[in-house]
Amino acid sequence: MTAALELRSVSKVYGDGPTEVQALREVNLSVEAGALVAVMGPSGSGKSTLLTIAGSLEDATTGEVLVGGLTLSGMSRNDRARLRRRAIGYVFQDFNLLAGLTAVENVALPLELDGVAARTAQAAGMEALEQLGLSDQGSRFPDQLSGGERQRVAIARAVVGDRRLLLADEPSGALDSVNGEAVMRLMRAACRRGVAGVVVTHDAQLASWADRVVFLRDGRVVDQTAPPLGPESLLEPSPSQ
Amino acid sequence: MTVRHALLALLSEGPKYGLQLRQEFEARTGEVWPLNVGQVYTTLQRLERDGFVESEDSAEDGPQRGFRITRDGEKELAEWLRTPPDLSSPPRDELVIKVLVALRVPGVDVHEVIQVHRRYLVELMQQWTRLKEDAAEHDLGFALVVDAELFRIDSVVRWLDAAEGRLKRASVEADAPEATTDAQSPAAMPLPRLGRRVGVRR
Numbered sequence: 001m002t003a004a005l006e007l008r009s010v011s012k013v014y015g016d017g018p019t020e021v022q023a024l025r026e027v028n029l030s031v032e033a034g035a036l037v038a039v040m041g042p043s044g045s046g047k048s049t050l051l052t053i054a055g056s057l058e059d060a061t062t063g064e065v066l067v068g069g070l071t072l073s074g075m076s077r078n079d080r081a082r083l084r085r086r087a088i089g090y091v092f093q094d095f096n097l098l099a100g101l102t103a104v105e106n107v108a109l110p111l112e113l114d115g116v117a118a119r120t121a122q123a124a125g126m127e128a129l130e131q132l133g134l135s136d137q138g139s140r141f142p143d144q145l146s147g148g149e150r151q152r153v154a155i156a157r158a159v160v161g162d163r164r165l166l167l168a169d170e171p172s173g174a175l176d177s178v179n180g181e182a183v184m185r186l187m188r189a190a191c192r193r194g195v196a197g198v199v200v201t202h203d204a205q206l207a208s209w210a211d212r213v214v215f216l217r218d219g220r221v222v223d224q225t226a227p228p229l230g231p232e233s234l235l236e237p238s239p240s241q
Numbered sequence: 242m243t244v245r246h247a248l249l250a251l252l253s254e255g256p257k258y259g260l261q262l263r264q265e266f267e268a269r270t271g272e273v274w275p276l277n278v279g280q281v282y283t284t285l286q287r288l289e290r291d292g293f294v295e296s297e298d299s300a301e302d303g304p305q306r307g308f309r310i311t312r313d314g315e316k317e318l319a320e321w322l323r324t325p326p327d328l329s330s331p332p333r334d335e336l337v338i339k340v341l342v343a344l345r346v347p348g349v350d351v352h353e354v355i356q357v358h359r360r361y362l363v364e365l366m367q368q369w370t371r372l373k374e375d376a377a378e379h380d381l382g383f384a385l386v387v388d389a390e391l392f393r394i395d396s397v398v399r400w401l402d403a404a405e406g407r408l409k410r411a412s413v414e415a416d417a418p419e420a421t422t423d424a425q426s427p428a429a430m431p432l433p434r435l436g437r438r439v440g441v442r443r
Binding site: 042 | 352356359360362363364366367369370374388391392394395398399402405406
């Protein structure tokens with residue numbers, strides 16, 4: 001099966017000479033459709049760089065990035081821009097909603113940019129908002145929404161249309177733990193519908209929603225979790241008890 | 242978790258039978274704490290001895306014997322709810338000791354030791370989170386129990402993250418050219434004398 005996202009030996013260097021910073025070193029990562037992978041590391045470990053390279057917002061210095069089996073470096077600028085608009089959804093820590101657009105206009109924007117007729121795009125936008133329990137909020141502007149609602153709008157925008165890859169950078173941002181949990185439930189629901197998800201975070205509670213957690217240190221993948229045991233194992237008393 | 246006060250809390254809702262108390266205890270704690278019948282009756286006997294509950298006048302012990310809370314029992318419960326658990330003296334934390342020892346053992350990479358524990362804890366959190374995800378949304382008691390466990394494990398992961406950050410900074414400072422000769426590498430740091438601290442629990 002072709003992975004929805006594959007990083008092959010990806011390195012990223014910023015600057016040169018004495019100011020050179022090696023942000024990523026030979027990173028390999030493969031995410032299947034329907035899987036949610038968390039990349040966990042402290043600030044400065046390279047996790048945001050990994051996400052922007054995976055999302056084709058930035059180029060790797062060396063190595064290959066494949067989205068849906070296609071090599072990004074082999075694509076024209078236009079093809080890459082189309083891929084970003086159609087196949088990849090981004091969720092940022094600070095939501096990045098446009099203040100002058102309503103919730104539904106924000107959600108419909110990627111489709112409209114991609115040439116979908118306004119009416120069709122807005123209908124798809126409303127549908128995405130409904131799925132996230134925001135059917136009454138479509139005509140509100142971001143500053144009329146709570147933090148939790150804004151992040152749900154951002155997730156609706158990231159999954160609208162036929163996205164295959166959902167990339168999230170600290171998606172619970174400054175939300176409290178209950179709203180943070182709601183965000184992760186939505187990410188998992190999107191993955192159950194077949195989207196591949198990558199969330200980068202320093203927060204273990206957020207990461208624990210993922211099927212697999214990859215640990216990043218100084219730009220290197222140093223470890224990852226084993227496939228999860230069934231939760232039943234927690235309820236069996238251990239011999240020491 | 243004291244079974245004693247949990248039983249008082251259940252009886253504060255109205256008189257109940259022993260068997261019923263056991264079932265309700267398990268249901269309210271998300272079935273995470275199994276309780277045997279013997280524990281329930283021993284605890285009820287002690288509560289009765291202390292005057293916190295009284296039994297109905299039925300002569301025999303058994304599942305059909307009913308219990309109710311007394312005024313003293315209500316007072317005891319109210320006081321217990323407001324008494325902070327003893328977190329003032331540090332527990333003898335095995336993980337802290339392992340990391341401290343790893344600093345001193347030649348040939349051991351303390352970062353690798355930290356990562357082994359971090360991975361294990363995150364895997365444990367994944368299992369708890371999966372339980373919470375699968376649980377019925379209205380099962381509030383269960384969600385609260387799982388949250389408590391997740392926050393507890395999370396605090397240990399955060400300690401590991403903080404420890405790693407501190408070790409990294411210490412080694413950078415030790416490597417810096419302007420560092421004085423007595424700058425300490427992590428391996429040269431003295432072990433705190435944990436054993437002499439008073440009030441070590443567990």
